[in-house]
Amino acid sequence: MNLIISKTREKLEGVTELIENVAEFQQIKKNKQFLFDWTKEQKNQVFKIRLEEQEEILGLISIIDFPTELRIHINLIEVAKSHRGKNKPILNIVGCLIAFTCKQAFRQKYDGFVSLVPKTQLIDYYQNSYGFILMGTQMAVYGETASSLIQKYIGDEEI
């Protein structure tokens, strides 16, 4: 994954893991790094992103699989408080989480189709930064654009 140290531009290896444990959701709730109540996302699939060999959670994503609609919907994303704002130490956390979801959507034969419904004020950002396009109220990314996001934020995995 292309997590980058903002000061040195050094690339860091990231790991994305499914949170399955109720106790971990409770720990996140108590963690002052996160604003949203992530226990409410337990009905969805919630993944955390962290650096390899480090336990600190950098960010969280909640996704919903819609197999009959051949898409994955991103319900919520949140980066830890210490990695927000203009002085954030690590770049690309949200990009890596979106690219991770696109990859999942390719695996599931959805053509990389990923949807989300951001607040109206933030639509332009998702359009310009990640290539999401408006499809009614929702926005989506798929195909070539989804593939480009994977290349940019994840690249070919070390195997």
Next chain:
Amino acid sequence: MKKYEKIYKELRKQYTDEEIAESMLIPQDLTAEEAKKANKELLAYRFKLLKEQTEEQRLHSELLRFKYLMEDYLKAQTFDESKTFGKHLAEYVMILKRTKKRLSEDLDIHYTRLSRIINDKEEPNIELIYRLEKHSANLIPALYWWKLVTKKQEHFIRQDTKTRQQEGAKVKNAVTLRA
């Protein structure tokens, strides 16, 4: 005030819109009816796109799916008989919707040899791996194909006590080390 609107307004006191979008996805507060309408709209777009999908787009998506599942297998610890190089090559032929004969011509190898490789009766050489990388428009790296071969070999070496003993018996003057 709506749930997410409240959070957004709080964050806005500290961050710009761009900084907020760079660190979270704040969803729109939709009523159940609005959400239903939004899903219906998106579904219409989704199926329109599927209907209009070109063969090139289908191929691109299928090859990426193939690549990511191959990656998952290569990262997993266990060897799987149903995921050998030959089985992957058979799936590649199916994705391309080409015949084995056509693929053997594309790759400039004899049809019989390709068939033997697909049926796991023969292992590929590195030259074929490079050709496959090129054939997949460089989407599937040569190293991925090659690791399918080495994963099988590693499994074989772990299991093969018989040959190990037979070959060991032929060794003379083995290095001796004191613990």
